[in-house]
């Protein structure tokens with residue numbers, strides 16, 4: 001199927017979903033076998049339940065979030081005659097933070113007044129940094145071992161919510177202050193793409209439900225004003241849980257978004273060259289003497305970064321349900337269960353195992369995860 005035709009069809013499905021959620025199921029005809037969207041005690045928004053079953057699984061994937069206890073590395077260093085700006089280690093928040101840290105990394109590189117810049121890595125950080133620099137008129141070459149769709153960035157879930165990229169006990173107030181303004185900048189960066197089907201960035205209602213009401217009022221990353229319709233309640237909660245914090249949040253579907261910003265980068269003149277860097281000597285041999293390092297977890301060996309480690313996460317994709325326009329995170333005894341809807345799949349997560357390097361899916365875990373989501377779905381219609 002031609003890409004444009006596919007996008008047009010996705011848009012039509014999106015519109016049908018909007019009709020369904022507005023209670024127009026009868027008009028939409030065949031999109032929903034059974035209209036479950038009844039408002040009830042456990043389902044105050046009248047959401048449709050996720051059809052969580054093994055026979056609806058498209059695939060299960062495992063990704064390694066590049067995590068540093070002290071937060072991402074965003075700084076420059078001189079290495080021989082090469083000026084290197086580091087932009088890596090964004091843990092579980094790299095898609096969200098991309099427009100924030102990449103703008104700062106690009107600004108640091110621009111201070112050298114370079115004619116040409118090498119960007120190492122072609123995940124979300126490399127692509128965003130390259131795009132920003134190319135739009136400033138710089139000749140940019142992206143060198144990378146792997147390209148779309150084979151980067152960690154392709155695996156991300158991804159909700160715009162910059163979290164899970166530092167340990168609070170390890171970061172300074174100065175880092176947190178700078179991070180707040182980076183998060184705000186990053187959020188603004190996504191707004192031009194919202195509700196444009198080609199970029200796959202769209203609003204949905206996001207819920208974090210908890211067993212207890214937090215003692216302190218919420219301070220969400222970047223500031224509460226970045227989360228429209230933010231609401232906390234202990235009555236009329238999703239799944240009938242004791243506490244429900246919800247807001248409008250941006251879903252970013254990496255399968256659409258990354259391809260589109262790569263296209264934007266190509267249009268801006270960025271060149272892409274396959275190359276694996278085995279040592280810093282390989283970097284020093286590049287013709288470009290201004291380099292931005294966006295190698296994610298690859299920076300661990302390349303720059304001997306002992307603070308960098310994987311946060312392994314497994315996701316299962318189910319067949320899409322266009323009628324689902326909400327997402328949730330629910331804590332469990334062993335971690336979290338989360339669900340994010342995309343045009344092409346329902347994404348179920350989410351595990352987080354620090355220091356685990358395997359990218360082989362654990363199908364027992366996938367079964368347990370699906371059982372957990374099935375249980376939640378049943379609560380919506382009970």
Ligand SMILES: Cc1cc2nc3c(=O)[nH]c(=O)nc-3n(C[C@H](O)[C@H](O)[C@H](O)COP(=O)(O)OP(=O)(O)OC[C@H]3O[C@@H](n4cnc5c(N)ncnc54)[C@H](O)[C@@H]3O)c2cc1C
Nearest residue numbers: 063094095096121122123125145146153159277296298313
């Ligand atoms: C399960 C899961 C769920 C997630 N959910 C979210 C979410 O909801 N929201 C969110 O914001 N983020 C989420 N993330 C995190 C996000 O995916 C990462 O933070 C982000 O993708 C990191 O981007 P990156 O460009 O730094 O790294 P990558 O995407 O890993 O790109 C690194 C690039 O560097 C290249 N490279 C590495 N080493 C070398 C080398 N030696 N030589 C040449 N090239 C090299 C690689 O080939 C690759 O192209 C999630 C991640 C996972 C795994």
